[in-house]
Amino acid sequence: QADIALYAAKEAGRNQLFFFDPLLQAETIERALLVRDLRQALEQDELVLFYQPIVDAQQHIRAVEALLRWFHPKHGMVLPGKFIPLAERNGLIVPIGKWVLETACAQLAEWQQDPEREALVIAVNISARQLSKTNFVDTVKSVLAQTGARADRLMLEITESIFQDNVNSTITKMDALRQEGVRFSLDDFGTGYSSLTYLKRLPIDHLKIDKSFVDDIFEDSSDIAIVHTIIALAKNLEIDIIAEGVETCEQMEWLQGNGCKFFQGYLFSHPLHPDKLNAILENTTLLPTKELRSSCD
Numbered sequence: 143q144a145d146i147a148l149y150a151a152k153e154a155g156r157n158q159l160f161f162f163d164p165l166l167q168a169e170t171i172e173r174a175l176l177v178r179d180l181r182q183a184l185e186q187d188e189l190v191l192f193y194q195p196i197v198d199a200q201q202h203i204r205a206v207e208a209l210l211r212w213f214h215p216k217h218g219m220v221l222p223g224k225f226i227p228l229a230e231r232n233g234l235i236v237p238i239g240k241w242v243l244e245t246a247c248a249q250l251a252e253w254q255q256d257p258e259r260e261a262l263v264i265a266v267n268i269s270a271r272q273l274s275k276t277n278f279v280d281t282v283k284s285v286l287a288q289t290g291a292r293a294d295r296l297m298l299e300i301t302e303s304i305f306q307d308n309v310n311s312t313i314t315k316m317d318a319l320r321q322e323g324v325r326f327s328l329d330d331f332g333t334g335y336s337s338l339t340y341l342k343r344l345p346i347d348h349l350k351i352d353k354s355f356v357d358d359i360f361e362d363s364s365d366i367a368i369v370h371t372i373i374a375l376a377k378n379l380e381i382d383i384i385a386e387g388v389e390t391c392e393q394m395e396w397l398q399g400n401g402c403k404f405f406q407g408y409l410f411s412h413p414l415h416p417d418k419l420n421a422i423l424e425n426t427t428l429l430p431t432k433e434l435r436s437s438c439d
């Protein structure tokens with residue numbers, strides 16, 4: 143018990159010893175236990191990379207986003223919202239993120255053997271903490287070399303949180319990877335540190351409108367204005383837009399009518415286990431949702 147409390151205290155970020163505090167929040171202990179388990183999750187093969195399709199207006203799968211799932215021996219499936227922030231805080235995101243890159247690139251290399259699938263792109267989420275590592279560029283390059291994946295099929299998703307770091311060194315790294323063919327998208331756009339001035343400087347190819355705006359396009363007139371502004375801005379900068387969290391035909395139609403080219407959301411598909419995705423791709427790169435098309439007509 144005291145062990146756990148000590149552990150919890152460390153994880154809580156207090157770099158000092160302290161005596162067992164019976165009032166220590168149960169939540170803090172639970173989080174500490176989760177971190178303890180997460181340290182072993184990689185070795186014990188408990189992490190699985192799911193993939194969520196990103197489709198074009200014809201509902202052809204053009205890319206997939208890699209989304210991490212942790213199958214915990216006791217708690218079952220744990221979503222990234224529960225463990226990624228912990229991993230970011232204690233640095234575990236670096237080895238975990240490397241595993242994600244390796245796994246995604248191995249999948250790309252496999253698809254490249256098949257002319258039907260070789261054009262598919264995988265988008266991989268990159269935490270600011272990973273990008274801030276001085277060897278980030280080399281890590282990505284060596285994973286590409288080792289797996290044999292084509293750099294131009296890899297898309298890295300970064301968020302506005304990178305603006306808290308040295309933007310110039312971030313841009314230098316992005317440029318180095320873009321030289322290799324790697325593409326970048328800016329994730330969750332509109333939710334974070336406002337970055338309209340940086341947006342112009344950032345070498346990005348795609349911009350993902352956050353789900354919170356997509357949710358509100360029929361509810362909130364200021365969100366409609368924001369979405370219009372984002373789309374206009376992206377057009378000017380010649381950046382393609384991906385809409386996140388599309389759940390209804392109405393949203394899809396509105397977004398498409400207003401210049402959005404790519405879509406991701408439960409309307410098309412949930413994130414899928416790789417076996418399930420590959421079974422779908424086996425037959426076609428079109429999602430098997432005929433009902434969807436007719437219901438959206």
Ligand code: C2E
Binds near residue numbers: 210239330
């Ligand atoms: P994100 O990158 O913005 O990913 C999109 C999230 O929205 C995913 O949640 C996805 O399952 C969810 N989503 C997609 N379509 C819909 C929809 O129509 N409705 C709703 N309600 N949700 C939808 P998920 O998988 O729980 O991941 C959450 C976040 O965790 C991600 O947000 C990303 O920031 C982070 N994450 C996931 N995998 C990784 C990873 O491998 N590395 C890093 N650094 N972060 C990751």
Ligand code: MG
Binds near residue numbers: 207299329
């Ligand atoms: Mg993402």
Ligand code: MG
Binds near residue numbers: 329352386
């Ligand atoms: Mg996102």
Ligand code: MG
Binds near residue numbers: 330352353
């Ligand atoms: Mg999001």
